[in-house]
Amino acid sequence: MTAEVNASLDFNTTTFPNKRQSADDLKAVGNEIRRDIIRMLVRAGSGHSGGPLGSADIFATLYFGGYMRYNPADMNDPSRDRFVLSAGHMAPVLYAALANAGCYPKDEQATLRQYNTRLQGHPGRDMHLPGIETSSGSLGQGFSIAVGMAMSDRLVDKSDKRVFSLTGDGELQEGSIWEAAMSAAHFHLDNFCWIIDNNDCQIDGRLPDVMNVYPIDAKCESFGFDTITVNGHDPADLMRGFDRFIENQKNKTGKPTAIIAKTYMGHGVSFMNDKFEWHGKPPTKDQAIAALEELAQMP
Template sequence: MTKNVNELKQIASQVRRDIVRMVHGCQSGHPGGSLGCTDFLVALYFNAMKHDPSFNMDGIGEDLFFLSNGHISPVFYSVLAHAGYFDKAELATFRKLDSRLQGHPTTHEHLPGVRIASGSLGQGLSVAIGAALAKKLNGDDRIVYTLHGDGELQEGQIWEAAMFAPHNKVDNLIATVDVNGQQIDGPTDKILNLLDLAAKWTSFGWEVMTMNGNDMEEVVKTLAEAKSRTGQGKSIVILMHTGMGYGVDFMMGSHKWHGVAPNDEQLAAALAQLEETLGDY
């Protein structure tokens, strides 16, 4: 499954095409954060993680991933499909009646790859800590990964979990925060300023790393470095700087594309900027 940087970039281009087509197809969904986090999810599933697309909930002997900011489900579903968890033709059913691909991932749909329902923000880190502790109890040396939005850090449960993990030396955990500076109502520094995130996480006892989440080579390198630092007594958090809507010029950097679907003309303009590399669904 491990791909090189050029292969990962090709997958990412196709995933971005999937995202805008999925959201356009149902005229609903969240393209902005999905596009921004594409490189991370692609690098995670096609380079960093050991995982099995045949999928079982226990995930024994596998690395686990928990998507906490579940509204960016388009990128999650596309990556899972391309990684072999289900047929990519199913992407066409996104957010439609009787689809397994709901707007926010749910477990009762039994969609392979989805381990928690993540519509309510702030809960994923707590779940991941529980899974990481279970791996320790089971003698399973694999790693648990999470992804969070920066706006999500305004949820109090995040900081309860952030206190718990270092105190209990949960050192088989790598949390990543998508720092794009945008949330549904506007810039994070206008809605509720997060101030110095690196200082916050450091003060809670985490080992803090940073990366440009839209530079595939840097993402691959940073994830590998983070993995090498596990098992040393500290929980790890990566502050991943991305651009909202990255890859589509008119969507980039604006909170207005957090949860808005493109119209026909905008879809055509977006697809013109994204190379079809693996074939559209």
């Protein structure tokens, strides 16, 4: 794709395969996800820019690196692995990942946040968008549901299906997160992978200023998770984290895995980078054009 095509405000039809691939190829997927996030948000005129842009490389590695086993043509296949976006406000990044995987038409992304569309501001299971496993958005709740899914796969179905869930780092201030984490370890859910988007920002400030949750790694370890910290913008390092989870599952360690992904809110767009003010607002048209031009140049 040329820089000119990449910078367009229009959605294209390119989709990407899900297989083990080079970090550079995953980086390119992440950047296309970022561009789609901008394209969606500028049309919607509302929504969250910061978290979605900052976690795009996590989604690229998870959905396109061969770690999640799914069939884009049948996202209800009972043998699929599942992903739950507990930080439901970050919906645009999940919608962009699913569109780029070919789970639904890419131009449908243009319907974000419109009445009665499948792309609501927070994921809604009852909207039937392929790949949405549960409604989420009330912080902490999706994570508990995901642990329940992993428990049922493991203890009831006795299957090797994997469950992944992403939470924000501000979301760790919810008490229910820690109840669910305790259960995941107690029930030896080595089929469960927790990804924490550690951008150090939340809705109206930096994490330690609003309510300190550090040290996150020591907390996850003490709650019984095998914990690894990675650079959330480097697919090679993210792969190291997901490989560790797969190894834990294969070796039946009986421990769930936590991947702490260090990210920057708004990563890829210089005027949004590391600014909590971009937690919950969309770009204007001029800002979107500037962002797309910058993202088109991103290596």
